[in-house]
Amino acid sequence: MAGLLIFSFLVGAVLGQRFRVMVLLPLTLAMGLAAIPVGLVAHLAFFDGLKGFAFCALALQGGYLFGSLARFWLAAARASRVFARPLKTAR
Template identity: 65%
Template sequence: MTELLIFCFLVGAVLGQRFRVLVLLPLTFVMVLVAIPVGWMANVTFLESLKNLVLAAVALQAGYLFGSAARFALASARAARVFARPVNTVR
């Protein structure tokens, strides 16, 4: 379970670097479609499978938020360095 959450977080972070927020909807839908047969193969109960799916979706969204924040932080640091204005101390 922990490996799944880490993987979903990292996938969300990568998607947050490059895509808009609407990419999360189809990805969550695909995750639901994949989770049903995986739950049957792993022989887990329906409620445990649903809990795992919800936690994976939350980890995906948290990773997306982290990746998006990192993208904007890097862009603002780059812009501050490129467009730095000299300070006029002598008038």
């Protein structure tokens, strides 16, 4: 379960770097549709599968938040480096 949560977080972080927030809705829906047969194959109870799906969805969204914050932080660092150069004045 922990490995799946880490994987979900990392996928969310990658998506946060590249996409807008609307990518989370179809991805969460696809994860929910995949959780039903995986829970049946793994012989999990319905509520155990639902709990795993909820934790993975939360990890995905947390990773997305982390990735988008990292993107904006890197953009701000890059912008401050570009615009913080002193102007050369004639003497």
